[in-house]
Structure formats: C-alpha cells, structure tokens
Amino acid sequence: MSDQRVENMSLKHAVLALLQAEEGSGYDLSKRFKSGLGYFWSASHQQIYQQLKKMLAEQLIDVREMPQVGKPDKKVYQITALGEEVLRQWIESPCKASKVNDAFLVKLYAGDCVDNQVLLAKIVEQQEYHRKLLATFELLERQYLDLDPAQRSSYKLPYMTLRKGILGEQAWLAWSKEALALLTD
Amino acid sequence: MSDQRVENMSLKHAVLALLQAEEGSGYDLSKRFKSGLGYFWSASHQQIYQQLKKMLAEQLIDVREMPQVGKPDKKVYQITALGEEVLRQWIESPCKASKVNDAFLVKLYAGDCVDNQVLLAKIVEQQEYHRKLLATFELLERQYLDLDPAQRSSYKLPYMTLRKGILGEQAWLAWSKEALALLTD
DNA sequence: TTGACCATGTAACCAGTTACATGATTTG
DNA sequence: CAAATCATGTAACTGGTTACATGGTCAA
Incomplete structure (x- = not known):
C-alpha cells in the first residue's frame, strides 16, 4: 500500500533550483526570485517561508541559524542530498505545459x-x-x-x-x- | 461601512468576455477556452461550471435551459447588462502583471x-x-x-x-x- | 522623518487541480 | 467494440493571495 503521490507542482523545485546554486535565507531567495528566476516563476515571500517549512519537514533542505549584529538573525537553508536527488528527478520528468494568465x-x-x-x-x-x-x-x-x-x-x-x-x-x-x-x- | 472588495481575479472576466461575444453553455465555453482565449487564459471545465454558478448568483449572467434531443440538455448562459458593465469597468482598470510559471x-x-x-x-x-x-x-x-x-x-x-x-x-x-x-x- | 531595506512569520481566504460520478450518441 | 464527443456536475485537497504583525538600521 505505497503512498504514490504524484508530486508535480513546483515552487518546491524552483526553490531547490536556487538552493542548489547557492544556500540562502527566505529573504535571499525572495530577492533571487525577484531578480532572476522570477521572470519565469513567480513567488511571494509568504509562499517561500511556508514552502521552506514544508521542505525542511521533508528533509529536502537543512537550516543553519545565523545571528547577525545590527540586522535581524537569519536562517540560512542548504539543499540536502535528498533534495538534490528530488531536483534531478523532477528535471528529468516530463514538463507540464506552462500556464499563462495574461x-x-x-x-x-x-x-x-x-x-x-x-x-x-x-x-x-x-x-x-x-x-x-x-x-x-x-x-x-x-x-x-x-x-x-x-x-x-x-x-x-x-x-x-x-x-x-x-x-x-x-x-x-x-x-x-x-x-x-x-x-x- | 462599505464592503470594498477589490475584485481583481479574472476567470470571471474571461468568461464575461466570451459571453459578450456570444451566449453559450459551460461546455461551449470550455471549448472556446481551448481553442482561442485559452492560449492566454486557461480554465478547466470544473472551474468554469463553478464560476458560472457564482456569476449567476451575482447576476452577471442569466441562464436559459435548452432541452435537446439525442444529447444531454444544455444550460445556455447570456451576459446581463450588469455583466457588461462589470466587464467594461474591468477592461478599463489597470492591468495586473501577468503571471508566468514556466x-x-x-x-x-x-x-x-x-x-x-x-x-x-x-x-x-x-x-x-x-x-x-x-x-x-x-x-x-x-x-x-x-x-x-x-x-x-x-x-x-x-x-x-x-x-x-x-x-x-x-x-x-x-x-x-x-x-x-x-x-x- | 519618511521611506527603503533587512528579516521573519501567521491566518483567513480565494483560486485551481485532481479525482470521482453519470450516461447517451456518434465515429472509426 | 472502443474511443471520442456531448453535457453536467460534486468533493477533497493543494497552491496562491491578501491582510496583518513586528521591529531594527540606514540614507535622503
């Protein structure tokens, strides 16, 4: 009785793509979405924070708390080996037709x-x-x-x-x- | 204490746009989305049927039941004067940036x-x-x-x-x- | 002193997807 | 005889948006 979830929606994968290139906090990711990836995959900061929480529970990412002086503390996230594997498999899987709403x-x-x-x-x-x-x-x-x-x-x-x-x-x-x-x- | 809803999301408006050109059933609209409008605004049949129900309640559209022989009966929807007004105002309002998820x-x-x-x-x-x-x-x-x-x-x-x-x-x-x-x- | 930037989140709601459900007719 | 087309929907779930919430630093 395996839990064959289809797992196709991909804010998760977009976040993995960013973290694979470089670790970062929710805030960092939010900025990177705005400047690069965001031109073809959009995400709000609220969505990102929620997503990171879920991905942590699924062990796709790790977190390191970074105290800072003169700035709020940061939670810096890194992709795990499992996360990399999930990313790789997603990339190789068939593409869904991209949705446009103009x-x-x-x-x-x-x-x-x-x-x-x-x-x-x-x-x-x-x-x-x-x-x-x-x-x-x-x-x-x-x-x-x-x-x-x-x-x-x-x-x-x-x-x-x-x-x-x-x-x-x-x-x-x-x-x-x-x-x-x-x-x- | 007015109920100032922003009312910006627009499957509703896409449906009004189609009904303004020509009346039609949920099924018809679904096909018209697939062939024309759908290239820049996508909608599933489930979404359309739900939306029509809401729009009927808001009196943006009317319905006429059409018995058919040899085919299931149809519910043919028409845009109302209110619907036309709402469509016109939406068209004149500022555009939201289009969301791409590729x-x-x-x-x-x-x-x-x-x-x-x-x-x-x-x-x-x-x-x-x-x-x-x-x-x-x-x-x-x-x-x-x-x-x-x-x-x-x-x-x-x-x-x-x-x-x-x-x-x-x-x-x-x-x-x-x-x-x-x-x-x- | 106002606004931008840094940094994190929660909660309520709305929109969209997937799965389920039915059933006749027409075309290959 | 199977598949596509016609025609309608419900229910459960997931994803996304809007609004709210906090609070320090830095530059114009």
Whole structure:
C-alpha cells in the first residue's frame, strides 16, 4: 500500500533550483526570485517561508541559524542530498505545459465594448513596462558577456534563460507596434 | 461601512468576455477556452461550471435551459447588462502583471545537475510542441485573412491577440535554435 | 522623518487541480 | 467494440493571495 503521490507542482523545485546554486535565507531567495528566476516563476515571500517549512519537514533542505549584529538573525537553508536527488528527478520528468494568465490580452480580446482610446493607452502603458524589462535583461546580458570565458561557462544555462527573456520581450515590442498600427488603421 | 472588495481575479472576466461575444453553455465555453482565449487564459471545465454558478448568483449572467434531443440538455448562459458593465469597468482598470510559471525554463536554469543529453532532448521535445502551436495559429490566421473586409473588421481584436501568439511562438522557436547551438557549443 | 531595506512569520481566504460520478450518441 | 464527443456536475485537497504583525538600521 505505497503512498504514490504524484508530486508535480513546483515552487518546491524552483526553490531547490536556487538552493542548489547557492544556500540562502527566505529573504535571499525572495530577492533571487525577484531578480532572476522570477521572470519565469513567480513567488511571494509568504509562499517561500511556508514552502521552506514544508521542505525542511521533508528533509529536502537543512537550516543553519545565523545571528547577525545590527540586522535581524537569519536562517540560512542548504539543499540536502535528498533534495538534490528530488531536483534531478523532477528535471528529468516530463514538463507540464506552462500556464499563462495574461489579463492584458483578455482585455484586448474583449475590447470592442470600450473606447479605442482606452485600448491604445493600455498598449502604450504595457510597452513602457516591456521596454524597461528588456533594458534590465540587456544589462544583465552585458554583465554576462563581460565575464571571462571560464566564468561564462558556469552561467551558461541561466544565460540561456536570459536570452529567452530578451527574445520574448523583443517579440512583444514588435507585436505592440503592429497592434498600434492595426488599431489606428 | 462599505464592503470594498477589490475584485481583481479574472476567470470571471474571461468568461464575461466570451459571453459578450456570444451566449453559450459551460461546455461551449470550455471549448472556446481551448481553442482561442485559452492560449492566454486557461480554465478547466470544473472551474468554469463553478464560476458560472457564482456569476449567476451575482447576476452577471442569466441562464436559459435548452432541452435537446439525442444529447444531454444544455444550460445556455447570456451576459446581463450588469455583466457588461462589470466587464467594461474591468477592461478599463489597470492591468495586473501577468503571471508566468514556466517549469521548462526552471529546469533549464538548474540543468547542470543532469546530463546535457537530457536537456537537449527536452528542448527538442518542446520545439515539437511549439511548432504545432504555431501551425495552428497560422491556420487560424489564414482563415481570418480569407474573410472579406467587413467581417475582418469585426474580428480585428481577436486577430490582434492571434498575432501575439504567432510572434511569440516564432520568437520561441528562434530562441530554441540559439539554445541548441549554445548547448552543443 | 519618511521611506527603503533587512528579516521573519501567521491566518483567513480565494483560486485551481485532481479525482470521482453519470450516461447517451456518434465515429472509426 | 472502443474511443471520442456531448453535457453536467460534486468533493477533497493543494497552491496562491491578501491582510496583518513586528521591529531594527540606514540614507535622503
């Protein structure tokens, strides 16, 4: 009577991915989600703290308490051998289709019940956001390209995901120009 | 002491968007999610049936029971004036940042704990998926372009979202070629 | 002195997934 | 004869969001 749980949802795995690269506190992980992984896997700090508690119980991670002076104490988490094994197996398992929930496109889709000006303004507003994001990505890319070849090779995979971000944002901006042209005829 | 609920999550609004275009049963909506809107807003049939029940209670929609012969009876839902108003206000309200959860990219990001071959195979497998999706989109585009100008204008906004799909998938495929090259050096 | 950053969490609620449940008709 | 399509739902669970809660340091 084995407890064959399917175990497929993956904030857990995203956290393992981060801890595999480097140990860190909940707060650290939260920042790393915001700056890197978060562009394709989002997580709030509340979610992260809860998740770490669960993962500790499952022995996927260990914790070390770090007293600090002038700052609140930290709990620094490390991935365990079991955690690494679980991560590896998850990576090798089939990918679930990625879920997209893009409210902006739903609004456009149903946009004939509002004024055209409203839609134009929305697109322009989103362009602003995507331009900034692309600029951020391009900055990160320049930093990567300035590394010497040895260091570059150790960041090759994260760099690949960064390139995904760059091409994706460029495509978004190219689309938005088309969209504005279509709307203004 | 007003009950100022923020009311921002939007399966509800996606359903209103579909019903605004045309009335339909839960089953119909489910299919329409799968074929069109679903590319940027996903919903299971269970979710849809529950949502319709709530929206009926909130008087955003009405229902008409349709007995059928040789098929199970249908409940056909229509958007109400209140529903239209709620949809309009939602469209005009600020967009929440769209949430992405892409397990494939998390796997790549953390991929140095598995064999390179595994990653190559994953990319090729995903390419397959994205090629098919692009082909589907291109078919829909051809259908749109074959319409006469009058009809085209009434599908202009959905067509814009289709173009988003096409440019997005093309970018994905372009990226994947880069990624394969990077991985095999 | 205001706001950002550091650092941790709990609780209530809402949204989404998985599993279960039924049953007729049509197509290969 | 099996599988897909039509058509509706419930129940239990898991994942995610919002709101609340605390409190010190540092820079403008």
